[in-house]
Amino acid sequence: MRPLFHCFHIFLRQISRDSMLFAVLTAPVLTACAFRFGIPYAEVLLCAYFDKVSILSGYYLLFDLFLAVMTPYMFCFASSMVMLTELDENMARYMAVTPVGKQGYIMSRLVFPGTIAFIVSVILMHFFSLTMWSAPFMTLTCFLTSLLSIAVSLLLVSFSHNRVEGMALAKLSGMIMLGLPVPFFLFSRTQYLFCILPSFWIAKLCVDGNLLLTIPAVLTSLLWILVLYGRFEKILS
Amino acid sequence: MISVKNLNFSYTRTPFIKNVGFEVKTGEIFGFLGPSGAGKSTLQKILTGLLTGFKGSVLVNGEAIGQHNNSFYENIGVDFEFPSLYEKLTAYENLKFFASLYQKHRDINTLLSKVGLLNDANKKVSDFSKGMKSRLNFIKALLHDPQVLFLDEPTSGLDPSNARVMKDLILNEKAKGKTIILTTHNMYDATELCDRVAFIVDGNIKALDTPRNLIMKRGASKIAYTYSDSGREIKMEVPLNKTSEDETFLRLIRTNCLLSIHSGEPTLNDIFVELTGRQLQ
Ligand SMILES: Nc1ncnc2c1ncn2[C@@H]1O[C@H](COP(=O)(O)OP(=O)(O)OP(=O)(O)O)[C@@H](O)[C@H]1O
Ligand SMILES: [Mg+2]
Numbered sequence: 001m002r003p004l005f006h007c008f009h010i011f012l013r014q015i016s017r018d019s020m021l022f023a024v025l026t027a028p029v030l031t032a033c034a035f036r037f038g039i040p041y042a043e044v045l046l047c048a049y050f051d052k053v054s055i056l057s058g059y060y061l062l063f064d065l066f067l068a069v070m071t072p073y074m075f076c077f078a079s080s081m082v083m084l085t086e087l088d089e090n091m092a093r094y095m096a097v098t099p100v101g102k103q104g105y106i107m108s109r110l111v112f113p114g115t116i117a118f119i120v121s122v123i124l125m126h127f128f129s130l131t132m133w134s135a136p137f138m139t140l141t142c143f144l145t146s147l148l149s150i151a152v153s154l155l156l157v158s159f160s161h162n163r164v165e166g167m168a169l170a171k172l173s174g175m176i177m178l179g180l181p182v183p184f185f186l187f188s189r190t191q192y193l194f195c196i197l198p199s200f201w202i203a204k205l206c207v208d209g210n211l212l213l214t215i216p217a218v219l220t221s222l223l224w225i226l227v228l229y230g231r232f233e234k235i236l237s
Numbered sequence: 238m239i240s241v242k243n244l245n246f247s248y249t250r251t252p253f254i255k256n257v258g259f260e261v262k263t264g265e266i267f268g269f270l271g272p273s274g275a276g277k278s279t280l281q282k283i284l285t286g287l288l289t290g291f292k293g294s295v296l297v298n299g300e301a302i303g304q305h306n307n308s309f310y311e312n313i314g315v316d317f318e319f320p321s322l323y324e325k326l327t328a329y330e331n332l333k334f335f336a337s338l339y340q341k342h343r344d345i346n347t348l349l350s351k352v353g354l355l356n357d358a359n360k361k362v363s364d365f366s367k368g369m370k371s372r373l374n375f376i377k378a379l380l381h382d383p384q385v386l387f388l389d390e391p392t393s394g395l396d397p398s399n400a401r402v403m404k405d406l407i408l409n410e411k412a413k414g415k416t417i418i419l420t421t422h423n424m425y426d427a428t429e430l431c432d433r434v435a436f437i438v439d440g441n442i443k444a445l446d447t448p449r450n451l452i453m454k455r456g457a458s459k460i461a462y463t464y465s466d467s468g469r470e471i472k473m474e475v476p477l478n479k480t481s482e483d484e485t486f487l488r489l490i491r492t493n494c495l496l497s498i499h500s501g502e503p504t505l506n507d508i509f510v511e512l513t514g515r516q517l518q
Contacts, residue, residue: 003307006337010323017325090321097285097315098338101307237287 003099008108014082021078028071028120032128035063039130060130065180065203067128068141071121072114072149073177077170079113080156084166087157092236102236110150118146140214141206147221148198152176154228158235183207196220238263238385238416239284244293246283254279254291254440261418261433266411268431269420270505272515276440277420278318281387284418285315298385311339314383316391318420320370321377324363328354328373331362332380339381348376352402367394375403379410386410386417392426404430424505428452434505438513451508462498464489470496 015021043056086092086109096102121142125133133141152173160166179200182191184207194200201217239261247253254276261267269277282288284295286302286309295302300309322331329345336342349355352372362370375391388407392400407430411417421427427434428448436444444451458477463470464485475483477500489495510516 003338006334010334014323014325089324090317090319091323093287094315094317094321096287097310097313098335099307099310100338101310104307237282237289 004104004108007095007100007104008112011079011082011108011112014085015078018081021081024074024078027074028067028124031070032067032124035067035130036128039063059184061206062181062184062203064125064129064131064133065141065206066177068121068125069145069148069177069180069199069202071124072117072142072146073152075113075117075120076110076149076153077156079109080153080166080170081163083109083153083157084160084163087235088162096236102233105236106232110153113153114146114150117149118142121145137206141202144198144202144205144214144217144221147218147225148176148202151198151221151224151228154225154232158228158231179203196223198224238265238298239267239418240294240296241284242294244283244291244295246279246288246291248279252440254283257293257440257442259435259442259445261416263416264411264414265432266407266417266419266430268427268434269418269437270422270424270427270434270509271437273422275437277437278389279440280437281315281389281418281420285313285387311381312384314378314381314386316375316378316386316388318389320362320374322362322370322373325361327359327361328365329358331373332377335377335380342381343379345380348379351406352376353399368396368399371395372399372403375406379406384415386415388417389420390422391419392421392423400426424509428505436509436513438515443513444508448505451505452503454508458500458502460486460498460500462486462489463496464494465496 015025039056039060043054046055047053083092086095092105095105100108122139125138125142129138155173155176156166156169160169176197177199179194179197180203182194182200183204191200191204195216198217198221201213201220205211205213205217239259241260242258244254244257245252257280259267269280271277279288283291284297284302286297286305289303297305298309298312323334326334328349332345332348336345346355346358349358352375354369354372354376357365357369362373365373371391371394375388378386378388386407391407392403395403404426407417407419419427419430431448433445433447434451435442446454459474460477460480461472461474463472465471473483473485475486480486506516
């Protein structure tokens with residue numbers, strides 16, 4: 001375990017020395033504050049202006065979901081940027097021939113950040129969510145969004161060759177989040193066009209409250225992870 | 238120490254490494270010699286467990302590659318063909334980090350001073366020259382005092398004096414009983430350092446022997462000499478072990494009439510070209 005923690009430590013050190021990545025990590029906290037205090041206030045103003053009882057409040061759950069996705073997404077984005085630098089410097093490959101090992105490297109760059117992101121997003125959701133969440137349901141949702149962001153992380157590192165490409169691709173990978181609003185706006189069967197997106201199933205799970213929907217949410221994420229992991233492993237050797 | 242049997246591997250569908258087999262004894266320096274793209278680095282990557290999906294059996298330091306666990310790397314030192322260092326950290330910070338991955342390690346400053354980098358220890362690696370990076374990358378492989386070293390072109394890009402220092406360090410490791418796999422393009426380095434060399438061409442071992450034997454097999458060394466005969470310069474050759482039978486040669490020596498004379502030992506490069514039909518470089 002010791003080499004693994006040292007390997008994770010150098011990862012944290014790289015993030016702390018990179019002001020851009022450091023800023024990325026604070027973004028979820030800022031967003032959480034903006035959502036929690038800005039949106040109910042905007043709702044009051046909008047309702048008064050249009051003379052309606054509710055405009056945004058029907059979508060408070062959607063804002064919560066965005067927050068639940070955003071935290072792990074930002075953490076995994078930072079992780080991908082570090083990994084792309086390490087690939088560039090041949091460090092990722094070198095770790096595989098030290099006691100850290102290939103699996104250890106992947107653990108420290110994907111599973112550790114994913115776990116931390118999970119904890120942080122539970123904390124943020126607990127303090128800043130706009131709707132009421134039961135503790136188990138919130139934990140489940142944050143677990144699913146963290147799993148999803150590991151897939152996004154793998155997508156970034158296996159399809160871009162450097163940080164610049166990685167950042168461009170990160171914007172595109174936002175598409176994966178496109179599944180979130182689907183169950184809020186599409187009610188017919190057309191919504192299932194988005195069934196390969198884990199984010200669609202996460203949102204549907206929260207909208208319908210049917211725990212069985214956890215299964216497709218997990219399976220789609222795992223499918224993405226599996227396919228992308230194969231590609232990433234080739235790059236590592 | 239290292240045993241490879243029936244090794245087959247390819248990046249694509251067409252076979253590349255075909256039926257390679259060899260043994261390396263403890264304390265031996267074993268050279269991989271071959272033209273660019275022959276598969277030398279690929280072989281090293283297989284031996285260090287970096288490339289999976291090969292067929293055949295590979296044993297290194299008593300462990301089967303593929304079934305090895307991470308503690309296997311406590312005794313393996315690898316110097317990749319390209320530097321693998323954190324560019325934003327200093328040389329010292331880099332070594333300190335790598336040292337933290339192992340149970341034991343050598344003194345960092347001693348290693349730095351051995352390759353003349355002690356004064357640059359606190360410089361960022363991104364400000365290093367190519368040769369400085371190579372040297373740092375090399376001592377990184379020695380840091381945890383491993384039993385087996387895999388060195389992929391360690392001397393490439395170095396000036397002669399630094400190359401000398403590095404070759405002495407390699408010989409020093411050998412003297413301590415370490416087993417070393419050395420990849421190189423440089424036949425002089427190979428002749429000097431390696432106990433045995435394998436000529437690798439297109440993923441095959443074309444010849445495997447001590448540099449001395451490989452050179453001897455080609456036949457005796459020759460003497461080439463020139464002399465003047467009625468205004469024309471004549472070139473002659475005689476095998477070193479037949480000089481006493483060459484009357485012309487003896488007469489020329491007695492009469493001080495030789496224009497030029499040199500002995501020509503075949504080099505490893507000549508042998509390589511003869512055996513493989515390819516140039517080394
Ligand atoms: N990751 C990879 N994917 C696909 N093909 C590869 C990969 N790495 C190397 N190759 C191919 O394998 C062959 C051997 O490459 P390798 O790096 O082993 O050569 P080498 O003998 O080390 O050459 P050099 O002396 O130039 O370093 C080359 O044809 C190369 O294109
Ligand atoms: Mg090579």
